Amino acid sequence: MTYRAKIYVTLKPSILDPQGRTVERALSHLEHQNVEGVRIGKYVEMTLSGERGDVEAQVQQIAETVLSNPVMENVRWELTEA
Amino acid sequence: MTYRAKIYVTLKPSILDPQGRTVERALSHLEHQNVEGVRIGKYVEMTLSGERGDVEAQVQQIAETVLSNPVMENVRWELTEA
Incomplete structure (x- = not known):
């Protein structure tokens, strides 16, 4: 079988996100x-x-191990049949 | 009301993705x-x-208009009550 994986990598809530802050300021x-x-x-x-x-x-x-840094990031994923 | 938006920006299928190719080669x-x-x-x-x-x-x-470039990227989003 062939599967399509969708993987979401997010910064942990306690980690500052300067890129997000910049977008927020620009939107403001x-x-x-x-x-x-x-x-x-x-x-x-x-x-x-x-x-x-x-x-x-x-x-x-x-x-x-490849797509995220477990110290700073959370990762979740889902799999669908392709 | 307060809502949490999740926005996904992806390259259009016809656009080359060198970063993705590099990850693919590394995984290989x-x-x-x-x-x-x-x-x-x-x-x-x-x-x-x-x-x-x-x-x-x-x-x-x-x-x-802010998060994606409509020439090269597709964007989709979902909204949940926060």
Whole structure:
């Protein structure tokens, strides 16, 4: 089987997000004063072939060790049949 | 009301993604040869206050004009009560 993985990497809530703060300030200057808590993360999609159980373990490992830094970032993912 | 918007920005399928290609090659060297079609996008979260209809229009505008480049990128978003 072939699966499409969608992986979301976000900064942990306790970590400052200067890029998000900059977007927030820019939005505020563009008449969007009701926006706050802007956080910028990464979104990764990939296609994997194999048995579902193996692919799940593989995505978990890739998400934790390659795509994110566990000290600063949280990662979650979902799998759909491609 | 207060809403949390989750916004996903992805490169259009016809646009080359060198960053994704690099990740794909790195994964291939890490024994993940069954991975292909890696695409890297952005994931943005923000909190907005206001009426749902107004907030939806506002998120649509922010997503299209501030967070993405409509020539090269697709954008989609969802809204949940915060």
